[in-house]
Amino acid sequence: ISDYSRSTNFIRTKESAPLVQPAIDYILTTQPCQIDIYLKDLDSIDNNTRLKVLMKPMSNEETFQTSYHSINEDYSIHLDNLCQNSNINETHVLYVCLSNTVGDGPLSFARYFHIQSPAPLNISVNSMNVSVLSPREILVQWNISQILSSINYRIRWVAANETDKEKSLIASYNESMVILDNLIPFTTYKIMIN
Numbered sequence: 001i002s003d004y005s006r007s008t009n010f011i012r013t014k015e016s017a018p019l020v021q022p023a024i025d026y027i028l029t030t031q032p033c034q035i036d037i038y039l040k041d042l043d044s045i046d047n048n049t050r051l052k053v054l055m056k057p058m059s060n061e062e063t064f065q066t067s068y069h070s071i072n073e074d075y076s077i078h079l080d081n082l083c084q085n086s087n088i089n090e091t092h093v094l095y096v097c098l099s100n101t102v103g104d105g106p107l108s109f110a111r112y113f114h115i116q117s118p119a120p121l122n123i124s125v126n127s128m129n130v131s132v133l134s135p136r137e138i139l140v141q142w143n144i145s146q147i148l149s150s151i152n153y154r155i156r157w158v159a160a161n162e163t164d165k166e167k168s169l170i171a172s173y174n175e176s177m178v179i180l181d182n183l184i185p186f187t188t189y190k191i192m193i194n
Contacts, residue, residue, distance in 0.1 A: 017104060022097065024094075027113050033081060055093065114154075133179065137179055154169070
């Protein structure tokens with residue numbers, strides 16, 4: 001019996017642009033002038049691949065601000081010093097993609113967020129009252145020391161047992177109450193205003 005096996009040639013393929021589309025799990029905006037972006041798990045990414053972040057304010061048509069970041073163990077990106085431009089307290093759009101020396105992969109789905117500006121030192125919340133309206137709704141009311149038309153208020157809330165899933169909304173300067181809805185029944189919430 002003879003072996004008629006074929007000869008084997010080995011060839012290395014060229015590197016290609018990443019094919020994986022990253023998914024943004026959530027964005028934290030709890031600190032002034034900074035955001036933390038958390039991505040869902042990325043499978044089998046090589047060492048030459050990094051994350052590319054594209055963001056811009058919705059109010060104008062300027063080009064995206066772009067930054068590159070290495071991929072860390074918890075698939076998060078920390079961006080700070082975001083209050084240096086005039087687009088504070090505006091809605092921003094953000095995309096993330098994988099990038100290497102060949103090119104960029106597909107963009108994530110868009111995520112929208114507000115950059116929180118630093119709080120003025122002469123304004124404070126004098127009192128805050130919270131009332132349960134239904135198993136899924138809470139009424140939050142507050143009084144402030146001084147009303148400024150240039151200041152909005154960020155109401156933040158998080159379930160006591162899920163500290164990494166904080167939610168927030170922006171209330172305008174002339175509002176003094178808001179209803180938080182779509183809450184989990186029979187759950188303790190931590191509610192903050194700044």
